Amino acid sequence: MSSKSMMLAAALIAVCLLAGCRGGGSGSILDPEDVRKGTKGLEMDFIERNPPDEIYEDSTFSLGIELENQGAADITQGILKVGIDRTFMEWDQAPSQVSSVRLEGKTVTRPSGEQDFLNFRLYARPLPPNIETHTTQITVTSCYDYKTIAAFDVCIDTDIYGQGLFEKACEVEDLTSSGQGGPVAVTRAEPTMLPHEKEDRIMPQFRITVANKGGGRSFRKDLVKEMCTGATIDIKGFNTAEVNAYLSEEALECRPHYVNLEERDAEVVCALTEGIPVEFGSYKTPLTVTIDYGYTDSMSKQVEIKDVR
Template sequence: MASVNKKGVCVLLCVTLFLLAGCTGGTSGPSLISDEQIYKGTDGITMEFVKGAPPSEAFDAMRLRIHATMENKGAFDVQEGYLALGIEDGYMALAGNGFNLDRDHQKRLTDRHLTFNLRGKSLDDPIGEETLLSIDALATIKDDQATIHPALIQITTCYPYQTKANADICIDTDSFSLIEREKACEIKDITLQSQGAPIAVTKIETAMLPQDDNTVIPHFIITMENKGKGITIKDDLEVIRNACTSSPFTREREEIFNKIRITAYLSNDDQPLDCLGSGEQNVITIRDGKGTARCTPHAGIPAQKGTFVTPLRIELDYGYTQTIATEVKIRRIAS
């Protein structure tokens, strides 16, 4: 009788554990996230000063610590990002080694410049990497006449980034409905929101242009917007790095800003479409936060193919730069 009771207890215990596992969803593990959630949002690298570092006020000859968080909130991994520190000479100087490096993500170039690597969001890491920028500085007032001076601190990042957008497009080789048949889809404008990057593809317009050889060439008008807090730079690592220097603004520097390189593919074809922006092949100029490109395939689509849906893949490559700034009031100690 005792053995029967013991067996019953074991069965009851197993059933209870099974029910508990079902209620809690089984073994714990990383939360599931979809591609749609990864490619969502309008941030790339974000920066923010840590409260109290630097302090709002400091006395002459006082040592202070500058802290700022950097996080990749987008869906693209940053390799060889570039950072420049700007402090007001005569009122602030670097102390000790200046940068206190996070060696997993940062590498010193000069006393005021470093490179950084930060992975973006992914299915394995839905948050993206973060690093802390830590700088030792010394407050100083060299102006004999000043008793208080607001000293400016600036941190500027310049880094390569990419936007990927996908949409199902309706291709209609009989857009004037000359042939009486049922159509699988209808041509219409497509509106998009964000793709996990500061530059977003926001609209795709489609037009069909019949050709004399009984083919149709689709034209795609692709609109993109700068939804981030910075500006774009020409997609070139050397140009991106130089954009973070303090060299004076010239016409040559003007030509590198507000540029985006576009590559688009129709269906599963590896042959990119011909895209024309503001006069330069595959390069778009952003004006007032927006830019457009007209993309077409190299060859027409035979009219007998009728109406069908096919994917359009868009890739935007660019550099991106942004700056955060704060002030520290430097006070002279009364003698």
């Protein structure tokens, strides 16, 4: 290949990369900063007219459910449970009322996250002789594992008494966010530079606010199966999430390690207990907060069963 041809090929490859060329895809590309935005996770909806608003007794009908992972984490242990009033309905062809869910989250090349469609067959029992119509409810509950990662650029300033020991490269300030691609989010991080037990060091501390921004409830991440199968769960497993934090690559000591989100938000205090040398001055560095949790949400629809008499 001539040098001119090689230059042309390189230019075409560069254009393709900038334009987001992907085999078999739509070509849409999401800005990396937008991947971890928002407060959604697994979203559910009934497929139109599945089930219908009205059905007849002694007949089968379809229940269709659309699932989409609209957050930034992958769902690897999801469960979907369908609840019906067995006095008036039953499963057709003996299917399971529980289905497993595994959906990848949104990425730079998949802005909407992975989707799935589930279909169930149900049977409407004959109504009692003295009843012409009855309204019953179908409830769908999701339980799944999830992870939120919040990343901030924070200012570290070792001149905690303002003695002018060095030129300031940044200012210590509170940080806020509306969401990081999951229903549980870090909404605020308040940094404080504290004295250390060693005089030549300071201790960065961060007061972090974690909030449940979704419409469901969080629970301990290892209880996905129990949450959707009616197993007995210790009350401490509800409305909780595990929080870890890192300053650059150094793990911080966080208390409490599990936050209680029963009131929708909670605070955790994380500190670099080993400290930072005063001689480091002021500089910016990444603060990363990870939240591991399970999440459950539900939706329901009323269906009217009519007699055929």
